Amino acid sequence: MTLTLDYLGDGRVAKLTLTPDSVAREVHDDYRPTLFVGDAPNDLYGQTGGPEPTPPSRDGLSDALAELQSFLDGQQAVADLDVESHRQTFRTGARPLLRIDATSIEAVRTIAKRVRQFDQPDTYICYNIDLTRQLRFCLETDTEAAPDRSVRDLRxxxxxxxxxxxxxxxxxxxxxxxxxxxxxxxxxxxxxxxxxxxxxxxxxxxxxxxxxxxxxxxxxxxxxxxxxxxDAGWYENAVVRAVESILAPVGWREGAIRQYLSGMNDETLERFVSR
Structure with a gap:
């Protein structure tokens, strides 16, 4: 069970857990956050859609996803590429999706932007982009997200x-x-x-x-x-990440978030805004 997480860079994540007297720190090496890319909605629901859509069946990636796989292969932000089957909607069965393991947590958005820019905006659907850092790590590593209160109460x-x-x-x-x-x-x-x-x-x-x-x-x-x-720098970065995790899922673009933060006179925030 987790008290908090700290992303250290180079794929390392420090997990802090409660102990009877203090906290324990465990560093996980080579953590690679994952995102998935699936087919466009019209490929999922066909021409008529309805409550029981019947998208074309296939055993591997669609042509569009295969082209994207070739495009991303070897890029610096990409650690690995694979194919996994998942349901894209609750109305359709599992279909092969492109799995992308990113080299870092920062690389997730970089990859998502490249996917969006590779073809028309409605060609692909990206999944697992706007998860908070803590929730993402817990989901992908099967880690309990809450601290173990049976050890002791939080101070x-x-x-x-x-x-x-x-x-x-x-x-x-x-x-x-x-x-x-x-x-x-x-x-x-x-x-x-x-x-x-x-x-x-x-x-x-x-x-x-x-x-x-x-x-x-x-x-x-x-x-x-x-x-x-x-660490004041860590604190300010945590504030930036918190703002992103709240505003991004409700439709705020990265540029709008930067503009929102631009009035804060802090060196760390200034570096973020001017990137």
């Missing part, structure tokens, strides 16, 4: 801060589990650090996504290095 720490505030001088309004921890920004930093050290939380609950970057900004301003053990 949480709640940081709350007014969402309309964004300046360092406003930090004294921050509360930790409902209590003020300082009357100056520097005292707040010390109070937050002490609370984290005392509680050793598994989950940090924040009222606004801007709070953690603000704490790091304050630490830099006051020359406090204790907070450096928390």
């Amino acid at each position: 949480t720490l709640r940081l709350e801060f007014p969402s309309h505030e964004s300046e360092i001088k406003s930090l004294p309004q921050l509360t930790v589990d409902g209590e003020r921890v300082g009357s100056s920004p520097r005292e707040v930093l010390d109070g937050v650090q002490s609370a984290i050290d005392d509680h050793n939380p598994d989950v940090l609950i924040v009222s606004t996504a801007d709070l953690v970057p603000l704490l790091f900004e304050t630490a830099d301003a006051y020359g406090v290095e204790d907070l450096d053990r928390y």
Whole structure:
């Protein structure tokens, strides 16, 4: 059972699980996320469609999928190609689909774009594109997605801060589990650090996504290095991935997501927006 996952690059994924006293970290090497490509809807439902469609039967890939397979073979983003039979809709039986193992989690969208650009937009249907990173790993590796609460309860720490505030001088309004921890920004930093050290939380609950970057900004301003053990870059990338996982499945294009994030003045977000 899983507390959280961290994608390390080069096909490595770190899985964190609960232990009676802390957490255990296990690194999985050579993880290859998978997507599938199937035939267009008109090939599935035929000319008439209806409640019981009868698409043409076949033992292997369609001509269109075979051409796509040849196109993708050997590309840097592709780790492996195979053929697997799955149902594309609940009304039709299993049919051969093109299985594509990507070299990395980032390569999934790269491959999907190339599939879309290879022929007309309605030639292929892609599957398993917009899964969140955590859900994808759990589904593909048959891993329990939730932490094992029988080991112990999750330790949480709640940081709350007014969402309309964004300046360092406003930090004294921050509360930790409902209590003020300082009357100056520097005292707040010390109070937050002490609370984290005392509680050793598994989950940090924040009222606004801007709070953690603000704490790091304050630490830099006051020359406090204790907070450096928390990876701000990882946090910002996690925010980007969270926004993508929410907006992409409901129709937001990547360009629109980048535009949405472009107003955030953070180096990591700027790199994402300018890619």
